[in-house]
Amino acid sequence: MNLQQKKTSAPDTTVLEKLRASGLRPTRQRLALAKLLFGRGHCHVTAEGLFNEAKQTHVNVSLATVYNALHDFTAKGLLREISVDSSSSYFDTNTDDHHHFFFEGTGELQDIPPDSVRIAALPEAPGGSAISRVDVIIRVRD
């Protein structure tokens, strides 16, 4: 149950290179998860959600490995983590600077077109600290 990668006959070159470029070993588990994450358009996933997708695709990884991969990808800038809700955190395959709608009923996230939010004034970062990110979350009731 702990087989590691074997040379895939038709590797998804794009995803493979994405991992290599970031300095993460393209293991069988990471490749499979990266394919699920980056193989189609941008999406917002939870650990549990990605884990379930993996199961459906017969990709055998533990939930802990899903967390590890999500955190590793985030640390390398391939994903962005978003906290909107105490229930669980979301990971966003869109790492461009952008903001979100959060649908309180369904728990879903949706990107907001970058230009439709404009912040006119921002305060100074307090005492010797530096701004690392500004998150705008528009909560909507559906």
Add this chain to the structure above:
Amino acid sequence: MNLQQKKTSAPDTTVLEKLRASGLRPTRQRLALAKLLFGRGHCHVTAEGLFNEAKQTHVNVSLATVYNALHDFTAKGLLREISVDSSSSYFDTNTDDHHHFFFEGTGELQDIPPDSVRIAALPEAPGGSAISRVDVIIRVRD
């Protein structure tokens, strides 16, 4: 260990009335927690943090009761819940419309003076949904 309220000889009238006005029974446990929360200036607490304060003040409540009280207070508009961090959610005694600095190192929250953030443009709420709140969180590295 399950004694309920008994008439306190010198009740904190302000806190007592705050609970009565919101329609929550002013039980011994809620009064004690409300006193910790509202008895001083505005603050941002986690369930665990408030639970520890309670222990230090020899207020005997279970952690589950702290969660119940925080959620009840939030439902009645006495508190506001904030998600910034997957580790745990925060509850804010300041229910006015305002935004936050989040110190990534220490995990602390700090209010931003209301006028120093101005949002110039906001998008329409998508398809038949209505905006319930806009949260701006400025993450800073300390």
Add this chain to the structure above:
DNA sequence: CAAGTTGATTAGAATTTTTCTAAACTGCGA
């Protein structure tokens, strides 16, 4: 190219955070 070394990775186990639900309590009407 085999074996040994070392650092990276995986995933079961443990921990932390939050919620559920049965029991305890309280307010009210008889």
Add this chain to the structure above:
DNA sequence: TCGCAGTTTAGAAAAATTCTAATCAACTTG
């Protein structure tokens, strides 16, 4: 005062996340 009904509490359970020991694989050496 007593019993009933809705409310509240908190131990137990569940859900979310992290820890760590075992495993794996890249690299070095012979």
